[in-house]
Amino acid sequence: AVLPNPQDLGENYDGETSIGCRIRGKKDGKEHTYYVYNNCKHQEAYNETGMQGVSYTTGVPAMIGAMMFLKGIWKKPGVWNVEEFDPDPFMEQLNKQGLPWHEVFDGDLEID
Incomplete structure (x- = not known):
């Protein structure tokens, strides 16, 4: 294999991921x-x-996305993208499942 097994990488990782949307x-x-x-x-x-x-x-x-479908929380006839469903139950589950999210309204979002 060319790439290392991801499981072998975790023990030595330091720092944080940072995932967000800037609007x-x-x-x-x-x-x-x-x-x-x-x-x-x-x-x-x-x-x-x-x-x-x-x-x-x-x-x-x-x-969480799979859970939304299996529990019928995200259910509509036809074919849909996940972005077309109500995000609130998904965002609530992110908090419950260990990925709490935060919001900044009208803050300085400029990147130098």
Whole structure:
């Protein structure tokens, strides 16, 4: 194999993942910014699962999406993208399943 087994990487990882959406636009004629994000510490993910934070932040959302379908929370006739379903139950589960998210309204989102 060319790539190492991801399970062998986790023990020595340090730092955090940072996943977020940075949004800027107008609402009611006024300029606004919005940032929603999650940070996940590699060592905490490893201590819980034996995997690093990248694997954790990939697997947990996939599991939640599957759960939304299996429990019938996301259910519509036809073919849909997951982005077309109500995000609130998904976001609630992120908090419950170890990936808490945070919001910043009208904060300074400029990147130097």
